[in-house]
Amino acid sequence: MGRPVAVEEEIYTHEYLWRSSSVLLEKAKEEEHPSYHLLLPSLLMSFLAFEAFVNFCGFVRLPALWSDEKKHFKGKGIEGKLAALVAALPGFAWQKGQRPYQTIKNLEAFRDILAHGKVVASQYITQSQQRGLHFTFKHTWDSYLSVGAVEAARGDIRAFSQSLLVELRKVSDHLHVNFDAFEGSLGSASSTSVG
Secondary structure, three states, X not given: OOOOEEEEEEEOHHHHHHHHHHHHHHHHHHOOOOOHHHHHHHHHHHHHHHHHHHHHHHHHHOHHHHHOHHHHHOOOHHHHHHHHHHHOOOOOOOOOOOOOHHHHHHXXXXXXXXXXXXXXXXXXXXXXXXXXXXXXXXXOOHHHOOHHXXXXXXXXXXXXXXXXXXXXXXXXXXHHHHOOOOOOOOEEEEEEEOO
């Protein structure tokens, strides 16, 4: 039997989510007519990766707040978390009404559409056509679901996250901040002998 060791490990959820999103997007790009089956989860995973990245930054910079995240941020959403983080990163210039952040803020509506899963009902007048081609089946998420739209959104998520990371590097020696946003390892671990 081996001797006991004390292990410390961290799993970086944002890295897993970003890579999952990337795989889905690449598969969508291989299709002649990219499917919402791939674009929808790719974009959702991208937004979730951003949320997880903000949580990573909070874990690194404000561990006391993030240790009881629900208590400190209940009802404040991602913007409340960002406000706390930005206050702890005095060199960060947060431009709320502009890209890249405004894109991310708009993606929050997309996330909510999926998370709450409501029926989208509509009524309209159109010309009758054979085989039911007069039905449109338009959904509020349609404007988000093209390869170009997903790529642009991911570019803005990466740009905003990288700007946070640059400031985080100035105040933290956590090893994972040495990687560019969404380019790091999936996890890290260390161990020491016990007794």
